[in-house]
Amino acid sequence: MKIAIAGAGAMGGRFGYMLSKAGQDVILIDQWDVHIAAIREHGLQVNDGDVIETVQLPIYRPEELVANPVDIDLVILFTKSLQLEGMLQAIQPLIQAQTSVLCLLNGIGHETTIEKYVSKENIFLGCTMWTAGLEGPGKVKLPGGVNGYVVLQNLHSESKQTALRIAEVLSTAGLHARYSDHVLYEIYKKACANGATNAVCTLLEANLSTFGETTCAETIVRTTVGEYVAVAEAEGVDLDIDAMTDFVKTAFDPAGIGGHYPSTYQDLILMNRRTEVDCINGIIAVKGEAYGISTPYCAFVTELIHCKEEILGAI
Amino acid sequence: MKIAIAGAGAMGGRFGYMLSKAGQDVILIDQWDVHIAAIREHGLQVNDGDVIETVQLPIYRPEELVANPVDIDLVILFTKSLQLEGMLQAIQPLIQAQTSVLCLLNGIGHETTIEKYVSKENIFLGCTMWTAGLEGPGKVKLPGGVNGYVVLQNLHSESKQTALRIAEVLSTAGLHARYSDHVLYEIYKKACANGATNAVCTLLEANLSTFGETTCAETIVRTTVGEYVAVAEAEGVDLDIDAMTDFVKTAFDPAGIGGHYPSTYQDLILMNRRTEVDCINGIIAVKGEAYGISTPYCAFVTELIHCKEEILGAI
Numbered sequence: 001m002k003i004a005i006a007g008a009g010a011m012g013g014r015f016g017y018m019l020s021k022a023g024q025d026v027i028l029i030d031q032w033d034v035h036i037a038a039i040r041e042h043g044l045q046v047n048d049g050d051v052i053e054t055v056q057l058p059i060y061r062p063e064e065l066v067a068n069p070v071d072i073d074l075v076i077l078f079t080k081s082l083q084l085e086g087m088l089q090a091i092q093p094l095i096q097a098q099t100s101v102l103c104l105l106n107g108i109g110h111e112t113t114i115e116k117y118v119s120k121e122n123i124f125l126g127c128t129m130w131t132a133g134l135e136g137p138g139k140v141k142l143p144g145g146v147n148g149y150v151v152l153q154n155l156h157s158e159s160k161q162t163a164l165r166i167a168e169v170l171s172t173a174g175l176h177a178r179y180s181d182h183v184l185y186e187i188y189k190k191a192c193a194n195g196a197t198n199a200v201c202t203l204l205e206a207n208l209s210t211f212g213e214t215t216c217a218e219t220i221v222r223t224t225v226g227e228y229v230a231v232a233e234a235e236g237v238d239l240d241i242d243a244m245t246d247f248v249k250t251a252f253d254p255a256g257i258g259g260h261y262p263s264t265y266q267d268l269i270l271m272n273r274r275t276e277v278d279c280i281n282g283i284i285a286v287k288g289e290a291y292g293i294s295t296p297y298c299a300f301v302t303e304l305i306h307c308k309e310e311i312l313g314a315i
Numbered sequence: 316m317k318i319a320i321a322g323a324g325a326m327g328g329r330f331g332y333m334l335s336k337a338g339q340d341v342i343l344i345d346q347w348d349v350h351i352a353a354i355r356e357h358g359l360q361v362n363d364g365d366v367i368e369t370v371q372l373p374i375y376r377p378e379e380l381v382a383n384p385v386d387i388d389l390v391i392l393f394t395k396s397l398q399l400e401g402m403l404q405a406i407q408p409l410i411q412a413q414t415s416v417l418c419l420l421n422g423i424g425h426e427t428t429i430e431k432y433v434s435k436e437n438i439f440l441g442c443t444m445w446t447a448g449l450e451g452p453g454k455v456k457l458p459g460g461v462n463g464y465v466v467l468q469n470l471h472s473e474s475k476q477t478a479l480r481i482a483e484v485l486s487t488a489g490l491h492a493r494y495s496d497h498v499l500y501e502i503y504k505k506a507c508a509n510g511a512t513n514a515v516c517t518l519l520e521a522n523l524s525t526f527g528e529t530t531c532a533e534t535i536v537r538t539t540v541g542e543y544v545a546v547a548e549a550e551g552v553d554l555d556i557d558a559m560t561d562f563v564k565t566a567f568d569p570a571g572i573g574g575h576y577p578s579t580y581q582d583l584i585l586m587n588r589r590t591e592v593d594c595i596n597g598i599i600a601v602k603g604e605a606y607g608i609s610t611p612y613c614a615f616v617t618e619l620i621h622c623k624e625e626i627l628g629a630i
Contacts, residue, residue, distance in 0.1 A: 294611075297615055
């Protein structure tokens, strides 16, 4: 299967690497020139904690591919949310009638953007609990001992067979993908975890454990999760507030991912980049307003992160 | 008039200095040993931006005064809110039937604490728009070009004459004090200004102007002020949300106090001290809950500041 990873950062690098090792015909698409140059010169370096392996994967800027188009069976979208629309505009000529597009971005509501560029029967929504980090241009770090998974579903009711086929291809590469009739549940569950911790850890400049050990963490998590539960319910997704709160709190375990600084922190504090907060918390405030549901914690934390982005001059 | 300043930090130092220069018999009471030692050795050093002046003012730990009691006409409470109850316990033996006690602390609701130690007819509530800084033990900085004022009122209806007399004594010292029939309005107005900026500037590690220039500042200020307005209304205090929002925003002017880092920032980030957030924002959340009024911005920002206090190990 010809698979294009659109957004070949840490997570795109992991998926490209694993799919390529499993024999799929993988190309990477990215817009970060230094990263592209590093991969072209040295290959993609993958550090799994024990061994550093180098794989040769073709990588292109979108316009290079558009100038010399290839037939693509599956595009996996792995950009940051702020780059999603720009990437879709740039690669739209490559998306043909038979090209499936799987969205694995963090956050909620990306289908609204994707539907502007891709016909509904070709869109597949998913989320993943795999993690990865970028050690520098061309260098991906895969945290050891973590078994992630992917859950995905067709957006159009007639595309279920294709969704099953995509899950099979991913699973054959060890990515533990499964089809779900209710992928929105999984997307909301992950968004809960991100929404209750990412922005707060960024404001506090704390990792997950450090935040989790504070007296107020329980209240902040439960109140934020409550807003997700209420909005999810309005969208026909049934989340339980106790179960979700407990799920979020598993991230605080220092023996697990507690030492991890969430992606919002990495983006803003380490990389001085604008964050995905609008797609993680902001979207809940926007949807809440539309449904008449009060979502002040999501609204406030979105505003605070935007303040911090502006103060730090994030790009 | 024998006046004791209980809590002789920056603001207590300013008031002690100005009252002493006006001929009042001033003593300072404090519990910070290094500060006490500095004032005993060198006097209180007052830097008004142009001239550094030194005044000799007696300063005591509470237990020293209790061991050798003096008759005090007026106690001005100027501790940090977290030290208020400890100070009242320590100086209670000095508060006699004729001793007036004027509270000028930041925040709302201190009378609940004071009433445990002082009879109601001797309690006077006020607030002040004077500012001051501490440059080190024994060294007070008075920002130039700032004309502050004091507003005060008797808590007990029969003590109005005493309130008028206290205002007169303060005004004679240049402190621009006036009696108000509705001091709670002034206290809420000041609490609005503190509540909409202090905690947020601390989380963002920004001064007032820097926060004020962000795109979201207007929304954060207006939403927070809205919570104060609603709680104040439940207490019979009529605040206008537009007027209060505009009042808060005057603090963002770089030509005014915009370069100032609020006291919460000074306490937590500069001095690694626990903050007064419970008396500024937390009290609004507590009162809101009692009145059935939603106050999520005050609640959330209180929780976030407590998280940060714990993470920084503030004392």
